[in-house]
Amino acid sequence: MTEPLLVVSHLHMHIGTPRGAVRAVDDVSLAIEAGQALGVVGESGSGKSMLARAIMGLLPPRAARSGSIQFKGQDLMTLPVKEQRDLWGKQIGMVFQDPGRSLNPVVRVERQLTEGMRRHLGVGRSEARTRAVRLLDEVGVPDPEARLGNYPHQMSGGMRQRVMLAIALACEPDLLIADEPTTALDVTIQRQILDLLRRVQTSRGMAMMLISHDLSVVAGRTDRVAVMYAGQLAETGATREVFAAPRHRYTHALLDATPTLHQERHARLRVIEGSLPDPTAPPPGCRFSQRCTAPVEGCAEGPIPMESVGADHRVACLNPAGAPDLVVAGGSSDGR
Amino acid sequence: MAGSGAAHLRGDEALLSVEDLVVEYRTSAGVVQAVSKVSFDVLPGETLGIVGESGCGKSTTGRAVLRLDTVTSGSIRFRGRAIEGLDEREMRALRREMQMIFQDPVGSLNPRRPVRELVVEGLDIAGASRKDQEAAAGRVLEAVGLADDRFRDLLPRRLSGGQAQRVAIARALAVEPQLLICDEPVSALDVSVQAQILNLVEDLKRDLGLTVVFIAHDLSVVRTVSDRVLVMYLGKLCEFGEPEAVYASPAHPYTRALLDSVPQPDAVDGFTGPALEGDLPSPLSPPTGCRFRTRCPRADEQCAAEEPQVAEIRPGQFAACHHPLPVPEVLAAAGGAAVPVPARSSA
Ligand SMILES: Nc1ncnc2c1ncn2[C@@H]1O[C@H](COP(=O)(O)OP(=O)(O)OP(=O)(O)O)[C@@H](O)[C@H]1O
Ligand SMILES: Nc1ncnc2c1ncn2[C@@H]1O[C@H](COP(=O)(O)OP(=O)(O)O)[C@@H](O)[C@H]1O
Ligand code: SF4
Ligand code: SF4
Ligand SMILES: [Mg+2]
Ligand SMILES: [Mg+2]
Numbered sequence: 001m002t003e004p005l006l007v008v009s010h011l012h013m014h015i016g017t018p019r020g021a022v023r024a025v026d027d028v029s030l031a032i033e034a035g036q037a038l039g040v041v042g043e044s045g046s047g048k049s050m051l052a053r054a055i056m057g058l059l060p061p062r063a064a065r066s067g068s069i070q071f072k073g074q075d076l077m078t079l080p081v082k083e084q085r086d087l088w089g090k091q092i093g094m095v096f097q098d099p100g101r102s103l104n105p106v107v108r109v110e111r112q113l114t115e116g117m118r119r120h121l122g123v124g125r126s127e128a129r130t131r132a133v134r135l136l137d138e139v140g141v142p143d144p145e146a147r148l149g150n151y152p153h154q155m156s157g158g159m160r161q162r163v164m165l166a167i168a169l170a171c172e173p174d175l176l177i178a179d180e181p182t183t184a185l186d187v188t189i190q191r192q193i194l195d196l197l198r199r200v201q202t203s204r205g206m207a208m209m210l211i212s213h214d215l216s217v218v219a220g221r222t223d224r225v226a227v228m229y230a231g232q233l234a235e236t237g238a239t240r241e242v243f244a245a246p247r248h249r250y251t252h253a254l255l256d257a258t259p260t261l262h263q264e265r266h267a268r269l270r271v272i273e274g275s276l277p278d279p280t281a282p283p284p285g286c287r288f289s290q291r292c293t294a295p296v297e298g299c300a301e302g303p304i305p306m307e308s309v310g311a312d313h314r315v316a317c318l319n320p321a322g323a324p325d326l327v328v329a330g331g332s333s334d335g336r
Numbered sequence: 337m338a339g340s341g342a343a344h345l346r347g348d349e350a351l352l353s354v355e356d357l358v359v360e361y362r363t364s365a366g367v368v369q370a371v372s373k374v375s376f377d378v379l380p381g382e383t384l385g386i387v388g389e390s391g392c393g394k395s396t397t398g399r400a401v402l403r404l405d406t407v408t409s410g411s412i413r414f415r416g417r418a419i420e421g422l423d424e425r426e427m428r429a430l431r432r433e434m435q436m437i438f439q440d441p442v443g444s445l446n447p448r449r450p451v452r453e454l455v456v457e458g459l460d461i462a463g464a465s466r467k468d469q470e471a472a473a474g475r476v477l478e479a480v481g482l483a484d485d486r487f488r489d490l491l492p493r494r495l496s497g498g499q500a501q502r503v504a505i506a507r508a509l510a511v512e513p514q515l516l517i518c519d520e521p522v523s524a525l526d527v528s529v530q531a532q533i534l535n536l537v538e539d540l541k542r543d544l545g546l547t548v549v550f551i552a553h554d555l556s557v558v559r560t561v562s563d564r565v566l567v568m569y570l571g572k573l574c575e576f577g578e579p580e581a582v583y584a585s586p587a588h589p590y591t592r593a594l595l596d597s598v599p600q601p602d603a604v605d606g607f608t609g610p611a612l613e614g615d616l617p618s619p620l621s622p623p624t625g626c627r628f629r630t631r632c633p634r635a636d637e638q639c640a641a642e643e644p645q646v647a648e649i650r651p652g653q654f655a656a657c658h659h660p661l662p663v664p665e666v667l668a669a670a671g672g673a674a675v676p677v678p679a680r681s682s683a
Binding site for chain 2: 044156158159187188189191192213214215216217219221243244253257258260261263266267268269270271272273275
C-alpha cells in the first residue's frame with residue numbers, strides 16, 4: 001500500500017491560559033489515505049477544531065504543538081511558516097462552521113473566489129472568472145454568473161456555505177478539512193450540503209476530514225471515523241463498523257443518548273452523567289473513567305493503549321462494550 | 337405547507353387553543369409574515385411538539401401565546417379565556433400560569449444574580465414573602481436536580497449549559513405554571529446533556545401534571561417528547577397529528593422531506609429519501625397558494641393558485657395539502673402500523 005496522504009503521529013497541542021495549559025490535543029495519531037473521507041466526532045470541547053487547526057498550523061495565541069504531521073511525505077511541523085501558508089488553500093482546503101464569518105463581508109464573491117487561484121495557480125483574470133463560474137456550478141449555486149457580483153450578505157446561509165466550499169476547492173486541494181460545515185444550517189439545507197460534500201469528494205478523488213459533534217452527520221458520508229474525547233482518540237475504524245458495533249464505552253454511551261426517529265413516545269433516554277474533565281488537569285488513565293458505567297481495574301491509572309479489535313477497528317478501552325461474536329481477533333491495523 | 341384552517345382543533349377540552357394566529361413584523365424592507373393563520377390546541381397534560389426550519393415561525397408562535405409579541409390577528413384562548421381582551425395587569429397574572437424557557441440558557445438569566453435569587457425572581461415580582469421564596473427555591477432546585485448547596489450562590493456564567501438550562505426550568509417552575517413553553521431548550525446542548533434535560537422535562541411533566549409546548553428543529557427530539565406534533569413551514573401549518581402516524585406515514589410532502597433530511601447512522605448513504613431542492617423563500621414575499629410549492633416535488637397549478645386548507649387525511653392526522661401522500665405500501669400491507677425498527681444491539 002502506498003504511503004497515506006496525511007499521517008499524524010503523537011500530535012499534541014497545548015494552549016497557555018491563566019489557569020494552566022489546556023491540553024486541547026493530547027497525543028493523537030491518525031492517517032488519511034488519498035481520496036478517503038475520515039470523520040472526526042466528539043462532544044463540544046473534545047478538541048476536534050483544535051486538532052484541525054494543529055494540522056493546518058493555524059494555532060491560537062499562546063499555543064504550541066509537538067509530534068509529527070506528514071503530508072505527502074513532508075513534515076508540516078518543521079516546514080517554514082511561509083511554506084505552510086502556501087499549503088493552505090492550495091493543497092489543503094478548509095471549510096468552517098460559520099460561513100458568515102469566514103467570508104469577507106465587504107468583498108464580492110468573484111474576488112474571494114478568484115484570489116487564491118490567481119495567487120497560487122497563476123491563472124489570468126478571465127481564466128479565473130471562467131473557472132469561478134464552473135466552480136459555483138459544481139457546488140450547485142444557481143445562476144453562477146450573476147452570483148459572482150454578490151456580497152455575502154445577499155445570500156442565504158446555505159448559499160454562502162456553497163460559496164465557501166467553492167473557494168476551498170478553487171485550487172484543487174488534495175485534502176479538504178470541513179469543521180462542522182453544516183451545524184449552523186437548517187436540516188433540509190444541511191442535507192444538501194452534506195450530499196454535495198460527499199459528491200465533490202468522491203468525484204474529485206479528494207481526501208476529506210469531516211468534523212462534527214453529530215455522529216449521524218459523519219455516519220453516511222465517511223469511510224473511516226475517529227471518535228475524540230478530551231483531546232484524545234477513543235476509537236477509530238471503518239465508519240460502518242464503528243456505528244454498528246461501537247466498542248469504546250464512550251462511543252457506546254453517546255449513541256445510546258442520541259434520540260432517534262424511531263423512539264417510543266416518552267421513552268427515557270440513556271444519559272451520560274457528568275461532563276468532560278478539566279482540560280488543564282485531565283485524570284490519569286482513561287479520561288472517560290469518571291463517567292464510565294463499566295470501569296475495571298486499571299482504568300483510572302496508566303495510559304490506555306489503543307488496541308486492534310477488528311480488521312480496521314481500534315479502541316482505547318480496557319473493558320470494551322459488547323464484543324460481537326464474529327469479531328476477528330488481531331486483524332491488521334492500518335488505522336493509526 | 338402552506339395551509340390554513342381549523343379542522344384539527346379539539347374544542348373546549350383544550351387548555352390552550354390558538355385559532356388563525358397571524359403575527360407580522362413591520363421592517364424597513366417590508367412586512368415579514370412570520371405566522372400566517374396558524375391554528376392548534378393543546379389538551380391538559382399533553383405535550384405538543386412544534387417543528388420546522390429556521391424562520392418558520394416557531395418562536396414567534398410561542399411568544400405570541402404569552403403576548404410577548406404583538407398579535408396581528410387571531411384568537412388565543414387559555415383555559416377558555418380569550419387573552420386578546422385582557423389588560424396588562426390580568427395578562428401579568430396569566431403569564432404566571434404560562435412560563436417559557438429559551439434556547440440560550442445563560443443568556444436568558446440575569447448575569448448579576450445568583451442561582452437562589454434567579455429561580456424565585458417571578459415570586460419576588462409577585463410579592464411573595466422571603467420565607468416563601470426560600471422554600472420555593474429549595475423545592476424547585478431539588479426538582480431540577482440542583483439541590484446541592486454549591487449551586488445556590490453561583491452566578492450564571494459559572495454554570496455549564498446544562499446546569500443553566502436547569503436553572504431556567506427551575507425558575508419557570510417556581511411560579512407553579514400549568515403550561516410550559518420550551519423554545520429549543522436543548523438545541524445548544526451536547527447530546528449527553530440534552531438527554532438529561534429531555535428526561536427532566538418528561539419527569540416534571542408527569543410529576544407536576546404540566547402541559548408542554550416543545551419547540552425544536554430536531555425531529556428526533558420532538559418525536560421522543562411529544563403527544564402531538566405540529567409541522568410548520570414559512571409561517572404556515574403543514575401537518576398535525578400523533579407522532580407515530582406523522583413519522584411513519586407523513587401526509588404532507590414537507591414532513592416527508594424533513595424526515596428524509598435527518599442524517600441516519602444506519603441508512604446506507606445516511607439518508608432515507610431524496611433531498612429537497614432549493615432554498616427557503618423570503619417571508620417578505622412568500623409564494624402564492626401553497627407556500628411550499630417552490631420546493632415541493634408534487635406541486636402543480638392548483639398549488640400555485642389555491643391555498644390548501646387543513647383537512648383530516650387519515651383518522652387523527654391532519655395536513656394542509658392538495659395532494660397528500662398516501663400511506664407507504666410497506667406500511668399499508670402491515671395494516672398501517674408503524675414498522676418496528678430493529679434497535680442497535682446493546683452491550
Ligand atoms: N422582531 C422581529 N422583527 C422582524 N422580523 C422578525 C422578528 N422576529 C422574527 N422575525 C421574522 O419572523 C419569521 C419567524 O421567526 P421565528 O423567530 O418565529 O422563527 P423560528 O421558527 O423560531 O426560527 P428558528 O428556528 O431560527 O428559531 C422569520 O422570518 C424572522 O426573521
Ligand atoms: N484559544 C483558546 N484558549 C484556551 N483554550 C482553548 C482555546 N480554544 C479552545 N480551547 C479549549 O481547547 C479544548 C478543545 O477545544 P475545541 O477544539 O474547540 O473543541 P471542539 O472543536 O471539539 O468543540 C477545549 O477545552 C477548549 O475550551
Ligand atoms: S477504559 Fe475503562 S473507564 Fe475508560 S471507557 Fe473503557 S472501561 Fe470505561
Ligand atoms: S402538493 Fe401542492 S399543496 Fe401539497 S405541499 Fe406540495 S405544493 Fe403544497
Ligand atoms: Mg469546534
Ligand atoms: Mg426560534
